[in-house]
Amino acid sequence: MQGLHHNRTRTVLSLLPLAAGLMGAAHAAPAASPAAKADATLARALAAGPARGWTPAIVKIAGPLTVAQQTQIEALGVDVTRHLSLIHSLELRVPSRNLARLAALPFVTHLSYDGTVRKCDYFTIGHTGANVASQQYGLTGQGVTVAIVDSGIQSGPDLITTGSGVIGYANFVTGNTVTTDQCGHGTHVAGIIAGNGTNSTGPNDTPIYGIARKAALVSARVLNQNGQGTVGQVVAGIQWVVSNAAAYKIRVLNLSLGHPVTESYTTDPLCQAVEAAWKAGIVVVCAAGNNGRLNTVQGLTTDNEGWGTAYGSIESPGNDPYVITVGAMKNLDGVKADDKIATYSSRGPSCLDMVLKPDLVAPGNQVVSVEASRTFLQNYYGITNSIPLSYFSSSQGSTSTCNKYLILSGTSMAAPVVAGAAALMLQQNPSLTPDTVKARLMVSADKWADPQGNADPFTYGAGYLDIPAALNCTVTTSQPALSPTLYLDSSGNFAVEMDPSVYGSRAIWGTRAIWGTGTLTDLRAIWGTGAVWTSSNDTNASRAIWGNTGVAEERAIWGTRAIWGTTTITPSTSATPDSLDLSASSVAINGE
Secondary structure (H helix, E strand, C coil): CCCCCCCCCCCCHHHHHHHHHHHCCCCCCCCCCHHHHECHHHHHHHHHCCCCCEEEEEEEECCCCCHHHHHHHHCCCCEEEEEEHHHCEEEEEEEHHHHHHHHHCCCEEEEEECCCCCCHHHHHHHCCCHHHHHHCCCCCCCCCEEEEEECCCCCCHHHCCCCCEEEEEEECCCCCCCCCCCCCHHHHHHHHHHCCCHHHCCCCECCCCCCCCCCEEEEEECCCCCCEECHHHHHHHHHHHHHCHHHHCEEEEEECEEECCCCCCCCCHHHHHHHHHHHCCCEEEEECCCCCECCCCCCCCCHHHHCCECCCCCCECCCCCCCEEEEEEECCCCCHHHCEECCCCCCCCCCCCCECCCCEEEECCCEEEECCCCCHHHHHHHHHHEEEHHHCECCCCCCCEEEEEEEECCHHHHHHHHHHHHHHHHHHCCCCCHHHHHHHHHHHCECCCCCCCCCCHHHHCCCECCHHHHHHCCCCCCCCCCCCEEEECCCCCEEEECCHHHHCCCCCCCCCCEECCEECCCCHHHHCCCCEECHHHCCCHHHCEECCCCCCCCCCCCCCCEEECCEECCCCCCCCCCCEEECCCCCCCCCC
């Protein structure tokens, strides 16, 4: 298992004498060897010796866990996911290199591997912790309404729930009065947020649930049967959502759509609309876009699995610093620790304004959700992307294709995962503001890195969505939780802009925002290693070039002179500002 994420860096050398003393006391009873305490999977891992990456495990403890014991565990760099008091165990992830040291602790009586190969829907639910939200916290999104501005929603058994389901419709597609979904995209998004699993519920079935299965939904149809619309239609849809927020109790807005950046977010109509929604008290979640591949042909480089990385490819309105912008992760083998960024997921920073995006990442590749019948997506992708009945049913003879659920990929699928998470948070605490929701999602996100151990906030943002951690997070902020802006200082370091006199309140987090347990003046609590990136703590930002000769003025604004990798970040010359396509474009729809 490769090392894909690193929550913290800890020194363990100073603990070795203590551990040796505990294990080698003259009169202590003979301790079981580490391998003898482990199941077959972890025994093989121990026999293979130290490795890179992380190992998920269930660790049984002898008696109640003491503070001293917890300190010893944490000193090994372990990330404790939850306490399983019913079985006197901890669910955790341990750096693979420290697995033997964990097993050697005298109060650890057994270790079991905490990983199973799961299908696409389990990737979405299990890898975000949404199952824990339901089973452990009893949270289902009930009482919270999520607005979906998309291609409409086709109502059906999986989206009809007493007291929730789809409770409101509106159409803003010019020349069409239909409110239902003729594309299939909006229905798929709706199922990811609030699918109740009815069509996959039976004596031999495993239901396919959404993240917040009892949340209410309202639909503003702004995209036609081909998944296309105009900026004006989308703005009208957002306007309707804001106007009807009180009547429908709308707390969250999902936008799985976008267009290339052609102007600053300070003047972009879509950005202005989402800012208005945010300031009206609505959590706005946007797809980052599917433009993360630098090349159209694979193999021209080793970067980004051979596609090259297109930094500066975030789409509007995801480039706005107010909203929560989401990139897409992909599952490799059912083990979350092995998940990788989808190659197509758009990277930051934003064009022109250099806003640090995405804000976080979530499952978005080959996601199973509700299939809308007689729609564009079913007609073109139903044969290849509809799932077999055996996907969720163990009944004999369940080999035929099911036309109730469809597999789609893209940041369009990742955004509603986060929207569903926001609904769970707001059910748990209805008093949360959009800024606090964003802050908690980012602070609690699982810090991530590529297989080589390189952190890259322009790819992963603050990290990988962790719903249980977000539900347990207690940070609050009274200031706008705006995504930070970057600048190049006189030493050539890429830094987070924190000076309100330079950019004003629109582009900073605020110099006294509350993050974690204290008052911070930078983003170290969110980004892990710090707010300044240089070649010595490479986050791939060191590949950025400011023009050809650097910059003399410390506070110079990044603009069209910035070159990211080998791609110049400039406004799109091919896109028209009054048109947009689905973020789940053809490059991503089948996944990888």
